[in-house]
Amino acid sequence: EELSNMVGGCSFTPQKSSDTLVAAQRLVSLISEKGKFADALSVLKNEMIGSYCFTFLSDDTSVYAARDPLGFRPLVLGKKTDGGTHIIASESSALSAVGADLIRDVIPGELIKFSKNGIESEMFSKEKQRAHCSFEFTYFAHPSSKMEGANIYLSRKNIGRFLAKKFPIKDADLVIPVPDSARPAALGYAQELGISFDEGLLKDRYSKKGPLRSFIEPHQTDRIEINRWIIPIQDIIEDKHVVVVDDSLVRGTSSRAIINALRKSGARKISLVITYP
Known part of the structure; x- marks a missing residue:
């Protein structure tokens, strides 16, 4: 104003x-x-x-x-490999999509x-x-992107490894990610502790098209509707102590919905690990 x-x-x-x-x-x-x-x-x-x-x-x-x-x-500078055209993009994954190489981050x-x-x-x-916005490394950025010299996928995986060292849940049967951006962190957590990793939750991409980030939606009914698209696989999680790894906790809408769905699907025990904040 x-x-x-x-x-x-x-x-x-x-x-x-x-x-x-x-x-x-x-x-x-x-x-x-x-x-x-x-x-x-x-x-x-x-x-x-x-x-x-x-x-x-x-x-x-x-x-x-x-x-x-x-x-x-973020803002990055790139260059086309064939014609020498320079490109500015919000992140390096956009450069790869048009056949350009990353030169550097814009300072x-x-x-x-x-x-x-x-x-x-x-x-x-x-x-x-x-x-720097912390959500870029945990949530917003494409996992193939590189920001400030660090690959996003590996950064998220390292966050999972760090959480496993700081908050080890060694009696768990299974580590599952909340799709999709928490997957690298969940894999890092599981590998660090030697616990099985699997896809116990799937995102239903067929029932409805639209935004898939629930915390951004202004209305609670819309946020709840988005969380209905995440479907538990009962045969994988039933009677197991499940560690659920999510990328962030903002309003808690997604976490509550996912925990309730896992309970209904027969999970014996549920532990929740959040990468941010």
């Missing part, structure tokens, strides 16, 4: 408009005032508190990309310019404080 008041005439509410639109309008006014993208961003970063990654197309056909000074969200506070003359880079902020 503060940015909206600065640009004037841009009515912004989270339900009716995009905060990106407001930021873009403010940035355009700052570029007109300061003359350079980097100078404009150095002012905007003090006015706009939050996370952002920007890409811009200028009137001289140059393309700009910028990452916020805290590095809250927090960095502005990159792509033009006919090549690539130019400059820092619009030199703050050293970092605030």
